[in-house]
Amino acid sequence: REGRADLAAVDSVTYDYLARFAPEEVAGLRTVTRSAPSPTLPFIGPLHLSDEQVAHIREVMNQALQDLPHVVATLGIQAVLPASEDDYQVLLNYQQAAATAGYPHLR
Numbered sequence: 706r707e708g709r710a711d712l713a714a715v716d717s718v719t720y721d722y723l724a725r726f727a728p729e730e731v732a733g734l735r736t737v738t739r740s741a742p743s744p745t746l747p748f749i750g751p752l753h754l755s756d757e758q759v760a761h762i763r764e765v766m767n768q769a770l771q772d773l774p775h776v777v778a779t780l781g782i783q784a785v786l787p788a789s790e791d792d793y794q795v796l797l798n799y800q801q802a803a804a805t806a807g808y809p810h811l812r
Contacts, residue, residue: 712737721781743796747788763787 717739723730748766750759766785770777777783803809 741799743799744788744792747793748785 720731720736750762754762763785770782770784
């Protein structure tokens with residue numbers, strides 16, 4: 706809008722929040738292309754947490770989402786679900802595809 710850039714990479718969550726809550730910030734912008742879908746960032750806790758503690762934290766977070774529907778509406782998070790390393794394998798696949806295409810060092 707100020708004529709200082711022709712393109713910008715903006716993550717979809719940030720762009721969608723701006724479109725919903727500050728539409729003037731994205732007025733006049735358009736999406737040229739999208740990257741491949743990927744999982745959301747995981748919630749990360751200390752390594753020493755037991756499986757029971759992790760389950761309890763997940764239960765409390767899900768209860769908060771039930772008790773606070775405005776948070777669900779704002780964040781777009783319906784539930785906190787367990788994840789495994791396999792759920793994030795797609796990201797390693799993207800990294801391998803980038804390396805194969807000649808971009809071996811992603812930073």
